[in-house]
Amino acid sequence: MDLKDLYQQLILDHGKNPRNLGKFENFNKDAKGHNPLCGDKVHVYLKLDENKKISDIKFEGEGCAISMASASIMTELMKNKEEPEVKELIDDFLKMIKDSPELNSKIISEDEKTKLMSLSGVKKYPMRVKCATLPWHTLVSAMTDKPGEVNTEKDD
Amino acid sequence: MNIKDIKKEFPIFDNKVHNNDLVYLDSANSSQKPKVVVDRIYDFYTKEFSNVGRSVHYLAVAATNLYENTRVLVQKYINAKDPNEIVFTKGATEAINLVANTFGQKYLKEGDEILITELEHHSNYVPWHYLRKSKGVKINFADVDENGDINIESIEKKITPKTKILAITHLSNVTGAILPVKEIIQLAHSKNIPVLVDGCQGAPHLKLDMQDLDCDFYAISCHKMYGPTGLGVLYAKKKWLEELPPYQGGGGMIGEVKKEGITFGDLPNKYEAGTMATAQVIAFGESINFINKLGIEKIEEHERELTKYGEEILRKNNSVKLIGSPKNKGSVLSFTLDGVHPHDIATILDEDGVAIRAGHHCCQILHEKLGLAATARASLGVYNTKDDLDQLNSSINKCIKIFNS
Ligand SMILES: Cc1ncc(COP(=O)(O)O)c(C=O)c1O
Numbered sequence: 001m002d003l004k005d006l007y008q009q010l011i012l013d014h015g016k017n018p019r020n021l022g023k024f025e026n027f028n029k030d031a032k033g034h035n036p037l038c039g040d041k042v043h044v045y046l047k048l049d050e051n052k053k054i055s056d057i058k059f060e061g062e063g064c065a066i067s068m069a070s071a072s073i074m075t076e077l078m079k080n081k082e083e084p085e086v087k088e089l090i091d092d093f094l095k096m097i098k099d100s101p102e103l104n105s106k107i108i109s110e111d112e113k114t115k116l117m118s119l120s121g122v123k124k125y126p127m128r129v130k131c132a133t134l135p136w137h138t139l140v141s142a143m144t145d146k147p148g149e150v151n152t153e154k155d156d
Numbered sequence: 157m158n159i160k161d162i163k164k165e166f167p168i169f170d171n172k173v174h175n176n177d178l179v180y181l182d183s184a185n186s187s188q189k190p191k192v193v194v195d196r197i198y199d200f201y202t203k204e205f206s207n208v209g210r211s212v213h214y215l216a217v218a219a220t221n222l223y224e225n226t227r228v229l230v231q232k233y234i235n236a237k238d239p240n241e242i243v244f245t246k247g248a249t250e251a252i253n254l255v256a257n258t259f260g261q262k263y264l265k266e267g268d269e270i271l272i273t274e275l276e277h278h279s280n281y282v283p284w285h286y287l288r289k290s291k292g293v294k295i296n297f298a299d300v301d302e303n304g305d306i307n308i309e310s311i312e313k314k315i316t317p318k319t320k321i322l323a324i325t326h327l328s329n330v331t332g333a334i335l336p337v338k339e340i341i342q343l344a345h346s347k348n349i350p351v352l353v354d355g356c357q358g359a360p361h362l363k364l365d366m367q368d369l370d371c372d373f374y375a376i377s378c379h380k381m382y383g384p385t386g387l388g389v390l391y392a393k394k395k396w397l398e399e400l401p402p403y404q405g406g407g408g409m410i411g412e413v414k415k416e417g418i419t420f421g422d423l424p425n426k427y428e429a430g431t432m433a434t435a436q437v438i439a440f441g442e443s444i445n446f447i448n449k450l451g452i453e454k455i456e457e458h459e460r461e462l463t464k465y466g467e468e469i470l471r472k473n474n475s476v477k478l479i480g481s482p483k484n485k486g487s488v489l490s491f492t493l494d495g496v497h498p499h500d501i502a503t504i505l506d507e508d509g510v511a512i513r514a515g516h517h518c519c520q521i522l523h524e525k526l527g528l529a530a531t532a533r534a535s536l537g538v539y540n541t542k543d544d545l546d547q548l549n550s551s552i553n554k555c556i557k558i559f560n561s
Contacts, residue, residue, distance in 0.1 A: 003507050007500070007558055016495065016559070038499050038515050039529035062529055064497035065559075125503060 006121035006128070007065065015065030018072035020058045020079075027056070033138030033150035035130055040067045044075075044138045052083040064131050070119055071135035077112055078139070086143060090136055096120060097133055157454050163539045165190045165446075176509030179544045184329045184357060184488055184535030185513050186379045190446050193383060196439040208434055209408060209425075223434060226441035227424070233444050234374065235365040236391055240423040243390040243397070244437055248356045248377035249279045251390035252323070254427065255352055255373050256283035258400040259321060266292035269318040271311070271349075273335075274300040274525050275328045278518040280354040280375075284323065294318075300525060304331025304480025308339050315347060322351045326358030330519050330533065331480025332463070332488035334362070341371050350396070356380055360537075361459055361487050363452045366391055382538075383443035384436035390427070397423050406430040455538050459487045462536050466545045473549060475556050479531050487536040490517075493552065496559045498532040504558060508551045 027045035034041050040063030049055045057075045061068065074093075078086055085107050092105040093116060103113050122132045130152045138150045163169050168188045169178055180188055200222070206215035208223045224239075231239040245251045264270075270284050274297050287293045296319070298310045311322070322344045327334050337358075341351045350372035358364065358374075360381040366374060373396065376389040392400075402409055402420050406429035411419035420426050447455065466489045470476045479490040493501055498514035505512055513533045516523045523529065534548055 003504060003558070006503065012559060039523070040499075041529065064499040066500070128499070128503060131499065 002121070002124050006125060008118045008121065010115060010118040011065060011069040011121070014069035014072040018059075018068045020072065020075035021060065022058050023060055024056055024058055027058075029142045029145065031138050031142035031146065031150060033134045033141070033152075035063075035134055035152040037153060038064070038131070040064060040131060040134055042067065042071055042135050042138050044071070044135065044142050046078075046139075046142055048083070048143075054078050054081055054086060059135065061135075063134075064128075066119070066122060066128055066131040067134055070132045073115055073119065074135050074139065077108060077116065081107070083143070086139070090140055093136055094133060097123065097129060157450060157458055159458070159539065159541050162450070163541075165192070166539055167191050167194065169539070173509040173511070174507055179508070179510040179547045181534035181536065181540065181544065181548060182511045182513050183360070183380070183537035183540075184533065186385070187360065187382050187537045188539065189384070190382055190443075192442045192446055193439050196442045197384065197435050200435050200438050205435075207431055219434065219438075222438045222441070223432075226437045226444070229441050229444045230389055233364070233448070234359070234376075234391055235367055237367055238394055241366075241391055241394050241397065243392065243424050243427040244432055245388040245390055246386055246433065247379075247388035248354065248375040249283075249388070251375035251388045252280055252352065252354065253283040254390055254403045255375075255392070256287060258403055260287040260291055260293070262399070262401055264291045264293050264320055267318060268293045268320045269296055269316060270294070271296045271298060271314050271319050271322045273298040273306050273311070273324050274521050275304075275306055275325050275331065275333065275519070276323070276521065277325065277329055277354060277356070278520070279356075280323050280325060280352075281521065293320075297521065298324075300331075300522060303333075303482050304328065305333045305482035306335050308336055308343060311340050312343060315344070315349065319347070319349050322349050323354065324351070325354045325356075327361065327486045327488075328480070328482075329357050329488060329535075330490050330517050330522055330531065331482055332485040332490070333480060333482035334484040334486050337371065338369055341369060345370065357486070357488070362456060372396055378436070378440050378443065381440075381443050382446055383440040384433075386433045387436040387440055394423065397427065402426050402429070404429040450538065458538065459536050462540055462542065462545065463487055463489065465542050466534065466536070466548070469545060469549050473552065476552060479526065479528075488533065489535070490531045490533040492528065492531055493555060496555050498530040500559070501532045501552070501555050504555045505548070505551045508547065508554070510548055510551045512548070
């Protein structure tokens with residue numbers, strides 16, 4: 001059944017108890033994302049160290065189980081990744097959500113891939129895809145110092 | 157009223173949603189359409205089509221008569237004094253924009269105040285907002301109370317000598333509060349303030365009488381009244397339609413057009429520029445006939461009973477928190493669930509064929525006041541039954557089960 005795919009145990013767990021929730025003192029990059037249609041909000045904070053590595057990442061937000069789980073899993077995977085790896089992972093994830101059946105990136109383990117694939121259930125729910133992608137677009141915005149807020153209804 | 161028979165008049169219920177019967181609880185957003193309305197659109201295009209008001213041939217005359225016939229049906233439905241007080245628009249949104257724009261242009265100046273409420277739909281706030289910039293007016297908000305209600309005192313408190321117009325909803329699309337509009341209008345008129353009522357949720361559910369209510373403007377959304385999309389009605393007292401400037405310019409709304417100047421047409425043409433939503437207007441006549449055949453009082457009674465039943469079963473469900481317990485509640489059951497976000501609720505309910513809405517329902521001011529980013533909303537129409545509400549409740553229990561497993 002599709003609902004079981006969407007609300008897998010892992011999603012429900014991360015949705016209810018998001019990891020890396022909160023803010024930390026010495027972040028040097030951050031961005032906000034907002035889906036005005038449903039009210040989901042996320043604020044990503046990260047510290048990019050001198051080697052362009054994410055030494056810490058956290059998020060604040062409120063929203064549905066899908067968006068919270070997505071932010072939670074994303075922050076777990078991004079910790080200690082270097083900038084090119086971050087980019088690769090984001091691209092890989094967004095491609096998978098859009099049309100690719102699987103993740104191709106070699107920089108995460110099979111277990112981590114399985115974890116990330118737990119978000120693939122949204123593909124059958126077009127109205128919910130934006131819930132899963134909002135934190136990722138917000139991370140892009142933080143990494144690239146894009147001014148303003150990510151708005152799901154404004155970018156394509 | 158036999159609801160089973162009424163439901164049969166709506167072809168949409170012949171379809172399955174995810175292999176389940178459709179339980180449609182999103183009528184505050186838009187109602188479903190009875191077959192008579194759908195057929196009327198088909199018949200008009202296949203047998204009677206012509207543009208209205210411009211040609212003298214047989215079809216044009218017949219189409220014009222049908223179009224004007226709906227105007228009279230609307231007039232009678234809301235008991236307006238004169239059919240020329242009925243203006244067709246593209247929706248309630250355009251009806252409110254028409255008033256904000258023309259009234260603002262003619263009567264408002266810097267420092268003037270517009271009074272609305274915290275319950276308003278974006279459609280009854282954003283059109284007024286433009287006047288902040290263009291005219292330097294101020295918008296005040298009457299406070300909603302902890303029951304999601306607006307009483308006459310909260311309006312009175314916010315009226316000042318600078319208040320130039322009052323714009324209020326008849327029935328809140330989130331809390332279901334039915335405002336004491338008649339008393340509010342009397343109060344405003346005693347201070348010479350005209351009143352616009354956003355009747356989007358009033359017109360489909362409550363018996364209306366414009367002459368008794370005495371409001372200056374009343375906005376209606378036809379697609380929430382078992383009618384076609386792309387159509388709304390503005391009721392306005394004749395003196396306003398005569399005094400206010402035209403809204404849009406174009407064909408049909410003119411008197412004489414010369415190089416050195418233009419005069420405008422008589423009512424109601426003055427406000428209906430260009431080719432109108434002809435088929436929709438004609439089909440909307442069938443929506444009114446449909447409502448009249450059942451009787452709006454009967455519909456009101458049926459929906460009141462259902463609302464009460466829905467409140468009862470949802471209150472018994474310990475995980476559900478109902479949003480809004482106004483004194484007078486109509487057809488809307490908004491709620492939240494402990495630990496389940498409204499969007500997750502809506503997705504899980506949809507799997508059972510239960511259609512509700514989740515989000516801020518175009519009322520961000522109210523949601524901010526409630527301290528909620530989103531709510532789930534079940535809203536009722538004439539075709540709903542207690543079984544629908546029982547199904548809602550059992551699907552809600554399924555959400556709880558999924559999220560607590
Ligand atoms: C209270 C209220 N006002 C205004 C509107 C806007 O109506 P429409 O979109 O038909 O113009 C709605 C419909 O969503 C509503 O519920």
